[in-house]
Amino acid sequence: MSETLDTAPRRTDPRTFVVRAMSLLSQLVFPILLGGFAILDEGDFDDVVTYFVPLVLAVVGANILFAYLRWRRLTYTVGEADIRVESGVLSRSARSVPYERIQDVSLEQKPIPRLFGLVEVKFETGAGGGDDIALTYLPASEGERLRELVRSLREEGAVAQVGGDNLAPAEQAQVLFAMSPKRVVTFGLFEFSLAIVAVLGGLAQQFDVLLPFEIWDWRAWREQLAGPGQWLAGLGSLAQAIGIMVAFGSLLLVGVATGVTRTALREWGFRLERSDKGLRRRRGLLTRTDLVMPVHRVQALRIGTGLVRRLFGWHSLKLVSLASDSGSANHEAVPFAQMEEIAPVVAETGFTLPGDGIEWHRAMPAYRIDGFLLGLAAMSAIAIGAALLGRADLALLLPLLGGLWFGTHEYLRWRWDLHAIGPSQLYVRHGWFAPSLAIAAREKLQSVEIVRNPLARLRGYADVHFGLAGGRLRMRGVALADAWRIREAVLESMAEQDFSDVIESRAVRD
Amino acid sequence: MNHADQLIALDPAYKSMVRLQMSIVAVALLVAATIAEVAISGWTGAVWIPALLVIAYALIRVPLRRYNARGYSLEQERLRVVRGVIFRADTVVPFGRVQHIDVGQGPLERAYGLATLTVHTAGTHNASVSLPGLRHEEATAMRERIRAAIRRDTR
Numbered sequence: 196m197s198e199t200l201d202t203a204p205r206r207t208d209p210r211t212f213v214v215r216a217m218s219l220l221s222q223l224v225f226p227i228l229l230g231g232f233a234i235l236d237e238g239d240f241d242d243v244v245t246y247f248v249p250l251v252l253a254v255v256g257a258n259i260l261f262a263y264l265r266w267r268r269l270t271y272t273v274g275e276a277d278i279r280v281e282s283g284v285l286s287r288s289a290r291s292v293p294y295e296r297i298q299d300v301s302l303e304q305k306p307i308p309r310l311f312g313l314v315e316v317k318f319e320t321g322a323g324g325g326d327d328i329a330l331t332y333l334p335a336s337e338g339e340r341l342r343e344l345v346r347s348l349r350e351e352g353a354v355a356q357v358g359g360d361n362l363a364p365a366e367q368a369q370v371l372f373a374m375s376p377k378r379v380v381t382f383g384l385f386e387f388s389l390a391i392v393a394v395l396g397g398l399a400q401q402f403d404v405l406l407p408f409e410i411w412d413w414r415a416w417r418e419q420l421a422g423p424g425q426w427l428a429g430l431g432s433l434a435q436a437i438g439i440m441v442a443f444g445s446l447l448l449v450g451v452a453t454g455v456t457r458t459a460l461r462e463w464g465f466r467l468e469r470s471d472k473g474l475r476r477r478r479g480l481l482t483r484t485d486l487v488m489p490v491h492r493v494q495a496l497r498i499g500t501g502l503v504r505r506l507f508g509w510h511s512l513k514l515v516s517l518a519s520d521s522g523s524a525n526h527e528a529v530p531f532a533q534m535e536e537i538a539p540v541v542a543e544t545g546f547t548l549p550g551d552g553i554e555w556h557r558a559m560p561a562y563r564i565d566g567f568l569l570g571l572a573a574m575s576a577i578a579i580g581a582a583l584l585g586r587a588d589l590a591l592l593l594p595l596l597g598g599l600w601f602g603t604h605e606y607l608r609w610r611w612d613l614h615a616i617g618p619s620q621l622y623v624r625h626g627w628f629a630p631s632l633a634i635a636a637r638e639k640l641q642s643v644e645i646v647r648n649p650l651a652r653l654r655g656y657a658d659v660h661f662g663l664a665g666g667r668l669r670m671r672g673v674a675l676a677d678a679w680r681i682r683e684a685v686l687e688s689m690a691e692q693d694f695s696d697v698i699e700s701r702a703v704r705d
Numbered sequence: 706m707n708h709a710d711q712l713i714a715l716d717p718a719y720k721s722m723v724r725l726q727m728s729i730v731a732v733a734l735l736v737a738a739t740i741a742e743v744a745i746s747g748w749t750g751a752v753w754i755p756a757l758l759v760i761a762y763a764l765i766r767v768p769l770r771r772y773n774a775r776g777y778s779l780e781q782e783r784l785r786v787v788r789g790v791i792f793r794a795d796t797v798v799p800f801g802r803v804q805h806i807d808v809g810q811g812p813l814e815r816a817y818g819l820a821t822l823t824v825h826t827a828g829t830h831n832a833s834v835s836l837p838g839l840r841h842e843e844a845t846a847m848r849e850r851i852r853a854a855i856r857r858d859t860r
Contacts, residue, residue: 517827641826642834644796652793662802664827682797686783689799 204270204281210311211332215262217307220255227251271330273344278318280328292328296320298492298517300342302335304483314338314485318345342487346472368475371540372529374465382462382531383455385504387447467528469543474514474528488526492516493544494664495635498537502629512537514544515635515666546634549622555613561654562672563605569650570601614670616681619688621661623670635661635668637688645678661685712776712787718817719775719838723768725813731760777836779847782854784824786836796834800854802826808844820844824851 261284269282277293299319308314313332320328333341374382463480473489495515504510512529528544529537541548574597582590607627615622616637623633641662651657657678661668673681738756745751770790778785782800787793807823814820814837822844823835839847 641802641828641832642796642798644794644831646795647793649791660831662798662826662828662831666828667831686797686799689802690782 202272202274204272206270207266207330208311208313208332208334208337209266210313212263212266214308214311214313214332215266216259219258219262223251223255223258273341278328278345280330290328292318292320294345294348297345299487299489300345301487302338302342302485304335304479304485306481308332309481309483316341346487368468368470370466371469371474371543372465372467372532372536374462374531376463378531379459379462379465380455382509383458384451385501385509385531386454386458387450462530465530467540474540474543476528486526488514488516488528490544493546494639495633495666495668496541496544496546497631497633497666499631500629504531505630508533510534510537512540515633515663517664541634546620546636548634549615549617549632553615553617553622555615555622555624556673556677557609558612558670558672559654559656559674560609562651562656563609565650565654566608567598567601567605570605571598574598574601612671614673616684621668621685623668633666633668635663637685638691639664640668640685640689643682643685645682647675711778711780712785713778715772715775715777715838716819716840716843717772718819718840720768720772722813722817722819722838723771724764725816727763727767731763734760772838775836775838779850784834784836784847784851786834798824798826798834800851803851803855806848806851808841808848810841822847 264284265282268284268287269280271281272279274291277291278297279289279291281287281289297318297320301317301319302314303317304314308331311332312335314335316330316333316338318328330341460480460482462478464483465478466476468475468477470487473487473491475485475487477483477485493514493516497513497515498510499513500510509531510529510533511527511531514526514528516526529540538548571594574594578590578593581587581593611624611627611630613622613624619637621633621635621637621640623635625631625633641664643662644660646658646660647656651672655675656672657675659670659673659678659681670678670681734756738752741752742748742750774788774790774793776787783797784800784803785795785797787795804825804827806825807821809821809823810819811821818841819837820839820841820843821835821837822839823833825833
């Protein structure tokens with residue numbers, strides 16, 4: 196069963212170089228076309244042949260040569276205690292990551308590598324910044340093997356126990372959550388984004404040379420409409436109303452289409468499975484990603500929703516772990532589901548949703564009132580400035596609107612921002628616009644801080660900040676006595692476990 | 706429930722160090738004020754006098770207030786750090802959550818034989834707590850104490 200580790204340095208798959216060259220060429224096509232047009236505009240075809248073609252060939256050749264050298268010079272070694280990657284053509288660098296520090300191993304397939312059956316293997320360590328090791332590209336089987344290897348080495352702490360044949364992915368996986376195409380499209384409808392509309396508008400302005408008319412020129416539009424749309428113009432204001440509706444309708448359509456497309460690309464074939472290694476998530480239409488999130492590493496859960504989707508009961512579930520700090524992977528376990536579907540996943544992570552027995556608390560009214568008064572004071576200061584400049588209308592309007600806004604906002608926040616402390620978990624509900632619920636295990640927190648600004652000291656409330664590996668968690672405007680009590684309770688739970696157990700969440704010596 | 710009485714005060718030399726820091730700022734301020742005073746025709750003292758008042762406050766009151774605002778305790782296997790004159794923060798880190806410990810000394814701190822103890826926990830948000838104004842020997846002793854408390858037999 197056991198076969199000694201092959202610790203010889205290896206190269207990534209040779210086809211990597213082909214993939215690199217292909218994606219490089221696709222990146223070059225655009226500039227080449229643009230350059231080509233620019234030269235063709237000059238009208239002299241001879242110039243194209245004599246200058247342009249050799250130039251392009253030289254650039255492409257140099258890039259391919261460099262890609263080849265890069266591939267030649269990159270080796271990785273699966274050692275006894277760490278993975279080492281040596282790379283660099285001119286300046287060499289060697290990086291080593293001990294198995295114990297690897298939080299997740301994720302596999303990602305972009306469209307071109309996917310054609311060749313290659314994956315990008317990322318070792319997430321939870322180090323800040325983009326300092327994770329990534330191997331591009333390995334055959335899918337090799338990626339799977341590395342993942343298994345890292346996991347078993349980590350868990351057994353013993354080398355040379357990992358054989359080749361007991362790694363067969365034969366474990367029975369239980370599907371926790373999957374999204375049907377219908378669900379993906381529904382999700383896409385809610386992912387409507389106005390940002391893309393703005394981008395399109397900007398692009399239209401950038402490339403208006405390509406369009407047969409001036410897009411921002413109203414008169415030109417009228418002329419365009421003048422031919423077939425003459426009767427429309429005759430309808431007067433009704434026509435204008437129709438025009439505006441058509442304009443908004445098309446913007447809406449573009450926004451919806453973009454949302455659906457983007458979501459489908461990202462979430463297609465979404466599957467979340469429970470395997471013996473943790474929660475395994477696979478998704479993506481063109482770029483397939485395959486991520487395993489070890490359950491015992493989960494520090495907290497975040498359940499989010501949106502303004503509109505809340506009305507339909509759609510929620511999302513994110514896992515917070517040390518690996519979320521690096522920001523390299525999105526740890527969304529369930530992107531879009533009803534609470535009944537989220538509940539089993541939550542149960543699988545070892546957390547529990549707040550039940551009926553939970554005693555929710557609100558922030559002190561004094562805290563909300565102070566927030567309101569501060570907002571009003573800021574508005575009044577601006578209003579005084581406006582009055583001094585002789586804008587009496589603004590001076591009246593600003594405090595009125597500002598007061599209304601801050602009043603409503605603080606009231607709704609008071610109503611919706613809740614926190615509770617359960618026997619083993621903390622719950623923080625935040626926001627009224629797009630409310631989210633954070634569930635953190637008391638014993639997995641890192642530190643507790645009580646912060647009070649001058650106003651808070653005067654009025655007797657405090658903010659409680661919890662140190663959470665991979666995220667932030669805070670309760671605001673808590674009565675001082677409660678803040679002390681919560682801190683004492685949380686510290687009691689924290690004392691029961693050492694850090695190593697928190698991250699591993701398992702007694703190592705048993 | 707307020708445990709303010711259990712806090713240990715920093716080394717009194719911290720006051721002198723803050724005063725020295727402040728006097729460096731004060732010199733810069735004084736130079737600026739003098740230039741402004743020369744630029745304004747006549748020796749009015751319109752810049753000088755407020756500047757001197759600020760400097761006096763910074764040298765006499767600020768070190769004392771900072772010193773009084775800070776404190777720490779190591780009770781119950783926890784490091785508790787209290788700080789801030791205007792914005793008060795009171796942080797507790799159990800020894801078991803400490804990832805690594807730094808003892809640092811800047812040039813001024815070295816002159817006074819002081820050190821800053823910084824304790825790091827996992828994560829990136831709010832993940833380090835530093836405690837300045839300890840005697841250097843005290844800081845290293847604290848480091849050893851925290852280190853000894855972190856269980857060694859866990860991976």
